[in-house]
Amino acid sequence: MMEPKQYLTELESALEQYRFGDVGALTDQIDPATFDLPQIKKALRLIRRKRLFADLEHAASLFSMAGKDNPLIRRQWCQSLLDPGRALQALAALNLMSQKYSDEPIEGPEIRGLKGRAYKQLFIEDGKAENLRAAINAYRSDWERRQGDYRWHGINLVSLLSRAKRD
Numbered sequence: 621m622m623e624p625k626q627y628l629t630e631l632e633s634a635l636e637q638y639r640f641g642d643v644g645a646l647t648d649q650i651d652p653a654t655f656d657l658p659q660i661k662k663a664l665r666l667i668r669r670k671r672l673f674a675d676l677e678h679a680a681s682l683f684s685m686a687g688k689d690n691p692l693i694r695r696q697w698c699q700s701l702l703d704p705g706r707a708l709q710a711l712a713a714l715n716l717m718s719q720k721y722s723d724e725p726i727e728g729p730e731i732r733g734l735k736g737r738a739y740k741q742l743f744i745e746d747g748k749a750e751n752l753r754a755a756i757n758a759y760r761s762d763w764e765r766r767q768g769d770y771r772w773h774g775i776n777l778v779s780l781l782s783r784a785k786r787d
Contacts, residue, residue: 622649624659631663635670643667643675652686660688664696676700691717691727698734705745707738714738729762729770736776752787756780 622630627650634642655663660683667676677700683693694717701710714735721727736758743751759777762770 621651621654622646624650624655628659628662628666631666635666640670640672640675643672644678647675647679647682650682652682652688655683655688657688657690657692660690661692664693668696668699671703673700673703691721691724691731695727695730695734698738702734702737702741705741707741707745711735711738711742729766729773732758732762733770733773733776736773740776740780749787752780752784756784 627646630646631643634640634646652660663679664676664683667679676696680693680697680700684697694713698710698713698717701707714731717727717731718735721731736755739751739755739758742748743755756777759773759780763773763777766773
């Protein structure tokens with residue numbers, strides 16, 4: 621088994637050298653139970669930054685199955701589902717997470733932002749107005765309460781309101 625520090629070093633090197641095919645093999649060599657939360661955050665951030673969503677899903681799943689119970693891990697797992705078109709699966713998990721973490725200052729807005737992203741994707745796929753409304757509602761509250769901190773909520777909100785006006 622590869623130690624966390626070695627994994628992070630080799631993961632960073634593989635990503636910097638565009639050896640994206642090595643990420644899964646590296647991840648398969650770890651014992652996720654040996655990672656602390658900062659190491660987990662770094663690994664998931666590195667993988668997500670390169671938009672390697674299958675690898676992100678795999679790594680987040682390993683950490684979760686190893687008993688690492690942190691909302692960031694579950695949220696990253698949900699993020700990994702969105703680009704490959706698994707928005708309904710992501711929404712099911714995000715809705716459960718919302719019940720537990722909606723009042724947390726960091727995770728609450730992040731979860732609502734991902735819910736907005738999932739509903740936006742569903743709207744693009746099916747054109748249903750209720751998905752557009754749900755996406756708008758998911759972005760609106762954090763934009764109105766945390767304008768400077770959550771600009772991407774605002775950007776998405778403006779874009780979706782513009783689309784709603786056109787439709």
